[in-house]
Structures are given as C-alpha cells and as structure tokens.
Amino acid sequence: MTWKHFFGTAIGRKFTMGATGFFLITFLIVHCAINAMIFFNDGGETFNHWAKFMGTNLILHVLEVGLFVFLLLHIVQGIMVVIKNKAARPVGYAMSRPNRNSTWYSRSMGLLGTLILLFLVVHLYHFWVPSRFGGLGNITPLEETQLFTYSNEEAHNLFQRMQMVFRGNLAPVVIYVLGVISLFWHLLHGFQSAFQTFGLNHKRYTPIIKSAGFVYSLVICLLFASMPIAMYFDWVK
Amino acid sequence: MEHYHMNLTLKVWRQKDSKAKGNLETYQVKDVSSEMSILEVFDVLNESLINDGKEPIAFDHDCREGICGACSMYINGQPHGPWAKTTTCQLHMRAFKDGDTIVVEPWRSRAFPVIKDLVVDRSAFDRIIQAGGYISVNTGNAVDANSIPVDKRYADAAFDAAACIGCGACVAACKNGSAMLFVGAKVSQLALLPQGEPERETRALNMVAQMDKEGFGSCSNTYACEAECPKGISVAYIAKLNSEYLHAGLNDSDS
Numbered sequence: 239m240t241w242k243h244f245f246g247t248a249i250g251r252k253f254t255m256g257a258t259g260f261f262l263i264t265f266l267i268v269h270c271a272i273n274a275m276i277f278f279n280d281g282g283e284t285f286n287h288w289a290k291f292m293g294t295n296l297i298l299h300v301l302e303v304g305l306f307v308f309l310l311l312h313i314v315q316g317i318m319v320v321i322k323n324k325a326a327r328p329v330g331y332a333m334s335r336p337n338r339n340s341t342w343y344s345r346s347m348g349l350l351g352t353l354i355l356l357f358l359v360v361h362l363y364h365f366w367v368p369s370r371f372g373g374l375g376n377i378t379p380l381e382e383t384q385l386f387t388y389s390n391e392e393a394h395n396l397f398q399r400m401q402m403v404f405r406g407n408l409a410p411v412v413i414y415v416l417g418v419i420s421l422f423w424h425l426l427h428g429f430q431s432a433f434q435t436f437g438l439n440h441k442r443y444t445p446i447i448k449s450a451g452f453v454y455s456l457v458i459c460l461l462f463a464s465m466p467i468a469m470y471f472d473w474v475k
Numbered sequence: 476m477e478h479y480h481m482n483l484t485l486k487v488w489r490q491k492d493s494k495a496k497g498n499l500e501t502y503q504v505k506d507v508s509s510e511m512s513i514l515e516v517f518d519v520l521n522e523s524l525i526n527d528g529k530e531p532i533a534f535d536h537d538c539r540e541g542i543c544g545a546c547s548m549y550i551n552g553q554p555h556g557p558w559a560k561t562t563t564c565q566l567h568m569r570a571f572k573d574g575d576t577i578v579v580e581p582w583r584s585r586a587f588p589v590i591k592d593l594v595v596d597r598s599a600f601d602r603i604i605q606a607g608g609y610i611s612v613n614t615g616n617a618v619d620a621n622s623i624p625v626d627k628r629y630a631d632a633a634f635d636a637a638a639c640i641g642c643g644a645c646v647a648a649c650k651n652g653s654a655m656l657f658v659g660a661k662v663s664q665l666a667l668l669p670q671g672e673p674e675r676e677t678r679a680l681n682m683v684a685q686m687d688k689e690g691f692g693s694c695s696n697t698y699a700c701e702a703e704c705p706k707g708i709s710v711a712y713i714a715k716l717n718s719e720y721l722h723a724g725l726n727d728s729d730s
C-alpha cells in the first residue's frame with residue numbers, strides 16, 4: 239500500500255482532515271492566548287512583544303509554513319471530500335427529515351468551512367499581509383487594502399493595527415464575529431469528530447472528549463469574538 | 476392500544492426501470508387498519524392496482540419479521556419510517572393517523588441504483604462482503620465451538636456487530652451515502668474474534684477498497700446511520716473500522 243493509496247481512500251481522506259484539524263486546533267490555542275494579551279490594558283505592550291516573537295523566531299517561521307501547508311491541505315481535501323460525498327447521492331430525496339437523525343452543523347462542515355475561509359481571506363489581509371510584507375514598524379495604511387475605508391493613519395504595531403481596523407468600524411467587527419460563530423459550530427462538531435476518525439470511541443472517554451470539545455469551542459470563540467468587540471468600543475487601551 | 480381505521484394518501488416513487496426517469500404517484504387508500512404493517516398496505520394497494528389492470532408497485536421484502544433486511548423504503552423522510560430500531564416490515568400503521576400523507580421513496584445512493592419503483596440493487600454490499608467479510612477455514616469435521624477461548628466482552632461486542640442485517644438504511648440515511656456503519660459492523664464482528672485474526676489486516680484493507688470502488692461516500696461522523704439503523708449498530712464500530720484501517724494500512728508491506 240503506497241502513501242497515495244493509504245490517504246486516498248474514503249477513510250484515508252478523513253485522516254488528512256482529522257490530522258490537519260488537530261493541528262489547526264492546537265494553533266488556535268496559541269493564537270488565542272497571544273491575542274488575549276491585549277486585555278492586559280498596557281497599550282498592547284505584552285501583546286506586541288509576543289506577536290513580534292512569533293514573527294521573528296526561526297522555529298516559529300518553520301511552523302508558520304507548516305500552518306499554511308496544513309491549512310491548504312485541510313481546505314483542498316475538505317473540498318475533495320465534499321465533492322466525493324455529494325457524488326455518492328446523485329438523486330436526492332423528495333422528502334427528507336435529516337434533523338431527526340443528526341445535527342445541522344455536523345451536516346454543514348463544508349459550508350461552515352467555506353465561511354471560515356471567506357473570513358480568513360479578510361483576516362489575513364488585515365493583519366498577516368501587512369505584518370509580513372509591510373513590516374511591523376511600518377504597516378501599510380489600511381486604505382491601500384481597499385477593503386474598507388479608514389482614516390489614513392500609519393500603524394506602528396499590531397495592537398494599533400487592531401485598533402485601527404476595529405475602533406468605531408462596524409463592518410469588520412460584524413465580519414469577524416460571523417467568522418467566529420462559523421468557527422464555533424465547525425469546532426463543536428470537528429473536535430470530537432477527529433477523535434472518532436482516528437478510531438477513538440469509548441464509553442468512558444468519548445463523553446469527556448465531547449465535553450472538552452464544547453468547552454474548547456466556547457472559550458476559544460468567546461475570546462476571539464470579544465477582541466474586535468472590545469476594540470470597537472475602545473474598551474482596551 | 477386501540478384498534479382504528481384510517482384513510483391515507485400515499486405518494487409513491489414509480490420508476491419503470493433503471494433507466495426511466497420516475498416520479499411520485501399519488502394513491503388514496505381507504506379503511507386502513509392500525510394493526511396492518513405498511514407492507515400489508517402496499518399488498519392491498521397492489522391488489523387493487525392489479526384489479527384495475529395497472530402495474531403493481533414493485534417493492535423489496537422477504538422475511539417480514541425484521542431479520543432479512545430486504546424491505547428498503549424511505550418513508551416520510553426517514554429510512555424505514557418514523558419508528559426507531561424498526562424495519563419497514565415491522566412498521567405498523569398505528570404510527571399514522573387518519574388523513575395522513577405518506578411519502579415513500581427508494582434508497583438514494585449511487586451504489587444502490589433503482590431497479591424498479593422502490594426496489595434498489597444492493598449487491599454492492601454483497602461484493603464488499605466477498606472482498607473480505609469472511610474467514611477462511613479448511614473443510615473437515617466441525618471444530619468444537621468451545622475449543623477456542625473468547626473473552627466474554629469481545630464475544631458480546633462481536634455479537635452486537637453481527638446483528639447487522641445488511642439493510643442499507645445507514646447508507647440511505649447518510650448525507651454522504653456512506654457505508655461505513657455496515658462495513659464497520661462487518662469488519663469489527665470478525666476483528667473482535669480469534670477466528671478473524673489471521674485475515675484481519677487484509678480484510679480491512681480489501682473491504683474498504685471495495686467500498687470505495689462501489690462509490691459510497693466518506694464518513695462525516697453525523698451519526699445519522701446509528702439513529703436510523705433498525706438494529707441499533709453503534710458508531711463505535713465505525714471508529715473500530717477506522718483504527719483497523721489505520722493499523723492495517725501502516726503495517727502493510729506491499730508498496
């Protein structure tokens with residue numbers, strides 16, 4: 239059995255989804271923890287310090303490449319899985335009651351993933367692109383991104399960047415909150431689903447995994463959602 | 476429960492043959508007893524269709540006691556209808572009330588093409604079994620049943636998996652038309668027993684390969700299959716199949 243064969247079956251494809259999903263889940267913990275440092279209310283000093291560390295450390299650069307590769311794998315394989323699964327039922331039912339046997343979000347991973355992806359495009363444009371290609375000290379003014387119109391001010395750090403993006407700007411806040419809501423439902427199913435995919439289903443452990451998945455999804459998403467909201471109302475200084 | 480009669484509207488999928496387009500036909504059935512099974516309603520309806528010189532509705536059935544898995548009907552949006560852990564032949568009309576409309580369709584899956592009306596070709600399941608759902612033993616005298624010790628817990632788990640009747644409701648329920656519950660049950664039933672051990676790895680790989688060849692989808696872990704399975708087969712057997720495949724695939728020395 240070649241690797242291509244191993245990862246190419248109906249189960250192998252799900253191994254890719256689960257493994258990359260686990261990686262993304264771990265990444266979100268780190269990402270969320272660092273961003274939460276804006277709540278120290280120290281003008282973003284702690285946050286900027288760690289954001290800079292994440293952006294300049296060699297090991298983390300390698301990990302960042304890995305993150306993009308895994309995200310891309312997750313997306314490409316996700317699309318393949320959805321296409322293959324749709325093809326398995328070319329003729330649908332005239333009458334169907336799926337809510338009697340499964341949750342809507344477990345059936346909507348493709349849609350939720352697509353919403354997350356749309357959000358990610360905006361998100362990378364807001365923060366990752368200028369921090370990589372504009373340099374932290376000299377971030378491209380947001381007006382040049384042409385996504386939204388802002389006062390044309392120079393941002394000197396990511397904290398200021400966040401303030402610039404969100405303070406008093408409703409549109410990006412709404413987009414971020416909707417993105418995070420999509421992420422919540424994606425994670426609520428995905429977290430426990432990935433364990434099942436790798437063969438872990440057990441009377442004692444599965445309820446713990448499901449509870450942990452719920453707590454993880456809720457905490458991560460509440461924290462992420464609170465950031466643009468706090469910035470919008472200028473609660474963090 | 477009290478016995479009552481009802482008048483019903485049946486909307487049934489009619490399709491002349493595998494190539495025809497097919498559509499839902501409406502039939503009025505009167506005076507249906509709450510004690511009848513839904514298959515008996517189809518018997519009565521077919522009799523009147525034959526009397527009127529019309530083509531009777533083709534539907535699959537055999538044992539009519541919930542053990543053969545033939546009676547594949549998608550009733551009011553659910554495989555085998557509204558009752559949990561019940562096959563179509565065991566679905567009695569007391570599940571419905573006077574004036575109800577009942578929509579009946581065949582299983583929908585690329586791997587289960589419609590042959591006629593409500594009858595689908597489920598031989599894809601047979602081919603998956605042929606790919607590895609067996610144990611190879613030399614012929615000769617039957618060995619004493621107790622000569623191989625089996626841990627009671629594994630025997631019980633294997634027995635639960637073996638309750639699968641191959642009805643295909645899991646495939647019909649799944650948004651991906653996935654056969655993972657069926658294949659999971661069949662692979663686990665043998666993987667849990669010493670008799671299945673020698674062929675354990677090739678069995679998992681070959682049955683999964685055949686499952687893919689037949690065109691069944693991946694598992695999104697929605698667990699619709701478990702909810703609709705008339706035998707209550709647990710999705711724990713899907714996890715078991717995943718881990719059997721993982722070990723067998725990583726261990727495989729052919730490249």
Ligand code: HEM
Binds near residue numbers: 256257347352
């Ligand atoms: C940071 C973001 C993301 C995280 C943490 C994440 C996590 C996960 C996890 C853990 C799973 C479960 C895998 C399994 O069942 O074994 C999953 C499934 C899935 N993800 Fe994501 N994901 C993310 C973003 C995306 C994006 C951007 C897409 C874009 C298309 C996507 C599409 C999918 C699909 C289609 C599935 C379901 C596959 C299936 O079971 O049918 N995900 N994700």
Ligand code: SF4
Binds near residue numbers: 640656
């Ligand atoms: S697992 Fe359940 S639903 Fe699927 S074929 Fe077996 S008995 Fe039918």
Ligand code: FES
Binds near residue numbers: 539542543562
């Ligand atoms: S006819 Fe045999 S299970 Fe229904």
